[in-house]
Amino acid sequence: MELPRITFIQKIKQFSSYRIGYVLVIAAAALAGLIHSISKPLLEYSNINTVAISPVTLAAVIFIVNGLFFTPLQKNTDSISKIGRKNLLLLALIGIAEASAVITYFFGLKESTAVNASILTNGEILFSILVAITIFRERLQKKELPPFTMIILGIVLLPVGFDLYHNGMIITDLVYGNLLILLSGAFYALDINLCKYVSNKMNAKTITQLASFVAGGFALCLIFVFQIPFEISISHLPSIAIIGIFGTGISTFFFIIALRLIGAVRTILLYSTTSVFGVIFAGIILQESITLAHVFSIILVSIGLYALRNRLGSDEKIIHYFKGNVKDALP
Template structure:
């Protein structure tokens, strides 16, 4: 029964995370990328700290952690890593993603984010000297093939002139910084109070983006009609997804979670197709399936 809850948790998390590109795309119609990033991460931080101050805290932490496998104390060096990962995952990556999303479709952006897995594998090999099996190279090749088509939209002759292609590459750059955050966050993953760590990361990113917004004189307005979308991204795509992913890791293991989470890109493309009426071509679908297959190969009985 507990394994069933693990699968339900990760599938729910992929749905919550998958819809974020569509909600962000809607907000981009009337808000600056920096403004979106600032408000969504500040709200996510507030949400996580509120959870931490309620009776839910111990229930969530007990669901996430196993006895004897977590560290209660957060050391000085941990705070340095926490600050670095906050800048990577809640400042640099969101700015690149939201800027790129403005120049491409939510369908493409959702599918391209699969390349994050490739970066995680390669960075793990370079930083932690993790071994690569023969099957891993097949998975890497499949991810690259799918990504190349999506990045160029199948037209290599107009790469430098195509605005959508530029947006695709910005989304890929965002995936790199998110992967770097994932790899470095391994140093923090054994801490017990992961709600606090995630809340700090979200809050730091949100306030840094807010400062950038004020310095550059960017419009700080959050239109009332955009508030539901901002809350959706903050509470569900960021806050709830974090909690659900760690519960799933506990119940079904990191490898299975890694294999299933890329389904969020498929859900993302489906949401963009249904809600935004964006085109979803056969070749985009094939490229997405190729990348998902590569991800599945990398994580199945692997990392």
């Protein structure tokens, strides 16, 4: 009688872990979805926001805040001297790639809409698959071509094509902003692949903390070289804190824990709801219009990701990076 009782208790614990994992990944997606709607008002003039923050300045502050957030979690970790020059160089490249991605994204968001940004940021997934195909010589199977095409249609052709058609096939500031957001996805894909490479050398906290400080330092260098105004008012600080701590730091933290609790496939699929949350927040917070084209884009991307779930979730390098280091990521 004791063995069935133990099995029953284990099943209850497993169910509780799954439930916690589902809650955490949905929370991570919701927090990440806030970034678009919270960032855009900071980048443009309005009756409330009398000072528009430069995208480079905003990126610098967010990265520094994120690095400081992860600093207290760096207990019992190796010192920088033990990391090695090669890994430090790779961390520097990761930081520069992250800074380039965020700065490009903010410049694009300034010209585009938060609704478009919520959809176009899925370009990171598209470029990651393209990197795997071109660099790692992976091939898409025949059954994977239709969903991959759906992802391209949902992320690129439908949002950008709709805006081009709506503006008479002229590259307006809106279309230009959309293209910059897509470009930021390419930088994010480079960042992910570099993180995969160094993941077996150090834990996730070290990568996040040091890369954030490098990215912040790189952005500060751009501010100094190009003499970009460093204009931030006290009223901006709550929004910046939400973006840096909640939208980036805690969101990533929840994502890492969810990977361990419910696995890569479920986590990646549920985290893709970031687009849905982003569109909803843009409609509620910024009162932006949501068209049928936006809804159709999200549906296409969601179906495509679901069909490619095994490819995305079974990537051994992704699982090694997140699940292999999640124990060290916990405080």
